[in-house]
Amino acid sequence: MKINLKVLTCFLLIFTVVVSCSEKKKESLVGENQIQQPINPNGDSELALLMRQMYDEAQLIKEQINKGEPIEINLNHEKILTAHATQPEKAASEEYRAFANLYLQSIKNLQSANANEVANIYDNMVVSCMTCHKVLCPGPMVKIKQLQ
Secondary structure (H helix, E strand, C coil), rough: CCCHHHHHHHHHHHHHHHHHHHHHHHHHHHHHHHHCCCCCCCCCCHHHHHHHHHHHHHHHHHHHHHCCCCCCCCCCCHHHHHHCCCCCCHHHHHHHHHHHHHHHHHHHHHHCCCCHHHHHHHHHHHHHHHHHHHHCCCCHHHHCCCCC
16 A cells, blocks of 8 residues: 555645644633643642732733833732632631731722832732742742742
């Protein structure tokens, strides 16, 4: 059985295009719809996924501030108090609640700030994230520093 070289080449070209298009579609879905892919092999908690979304929104706010644009806060940050955590005992502690409430206050301050105050309040918000993570969950601190 002889395989025609033109047919084989055509088949490989079509296969390559189909595979690469499906990968691009997968990438665009993640970006456009804010689908968070689990990082941990055993899955991620609701709180971990929420905090990644908070990070993404903070990055956008940082860019808006740097461009002198009005900031937009679209995420429901109140979920920080109710989202299921990887270590529920930490999220149930008074310490976590105090840090979470300070963070939520910084979000409220951002929403009501005038243009001259936004950068300072944003910096305070990032500091509140760092402070909480220093005490309760230091892993994400390297990433949070990128928000400064």
